[in-house]
Amino acid sequence: MQKQIIAVGNSEVAVKEFMGQRVVTFKDIDTVHERAEGTARKRFNDNKKHFVLGEDYFVRNTDEAKKEFCITAPNGLVLMTEQGYLMLAKSLTDDLSWKVQRQLVSSYFKKEVAPQKQKEMKRPPLSSVNMMVKNIKDAFKEAEVEPIFIAAEMKRIYTDSGYPVKAPLITDKKTMPKLYDCTEIAKELGIYSSKDKPHNQAVSVIIKKLHIPDSEILTTAFSRNGHEDVTIQYKPSVVDDVRLWLAENNYPNKIPYTDSKGNPKTCTVVYKEVP
DSSP states (O other): OOOOEEEETTEEEEOEEETTEEEBOHHHHHHHTTOOTTHHHHHHHHTGGGOOBTTTEEEEOHHHHHHHHOOOOTTOEEEEOHHHHHHHGGGOOSHHHHHHHHHIIIIIITSOOOOOOOOOOOOOOHHHHHHHHHHHHHHHHHTTOOHHHHHHHHHHHHHHTTOOOOOOOGGGSTTSOOOBOHHHHHHHHTEEOTTSSBOHHHHHHHHHHHTOOGGGEEEEEEEETTEEEEEEEEOHHHHHHHHHHHHHTTOOSEEEEEOTTSOEEEEEOEEOOOO
């Protein structure tokens, strides 16, 4: 299908639609505003805390960007909504920017887009679902995912495919202990980087120093954007162990470690008060 092109300022923008609305990329913004490549991305990264994922912008991974927009994006593709674009453009106030903003809003974003209709799911043959379940089950077993989480993932696959499984699992119960990955532990204990991000790497370094027993570590399955994967999570006792290590070491701002190549490295940590 031929792409629809809209003239904006002295440039042209290929129409991109996602989740029933038109969106633009950082490259589109730099082009129409006649700014150096990377300007929009930098403005976004500098003010990212003000943008809301799913409202102001969307993120597509490399494969999705290639498949959906024919765009090569090794680090993923950020798609700005009209609201996100206008927030980003607040800092672009030259005469051309005012003209471009008006044209993008009136000629690009305001074009009505038919909302994406939810496709009626046609159940795939049960034999196909069984084969998919078997393949994923084997892969998760090889990755040493805990059996209960494999069962939960199998239940999800059958249910999402139109063959609901109603047997309750332990993972369905509210009494199931909360599990934490390194990022969640960092948030829980107020361990942040100098860039104000939860310092998951620092938590990982501390955990390695603690020699946590295997019984406190779980390999779980998860599904994200249609992709199946596994992740390492920890029981609540590990959070307490990390908290104790921090206290015993006077909450160090520098945490040394050795990387996989044997090189000495240091995690710089900033501690924040946790509500």
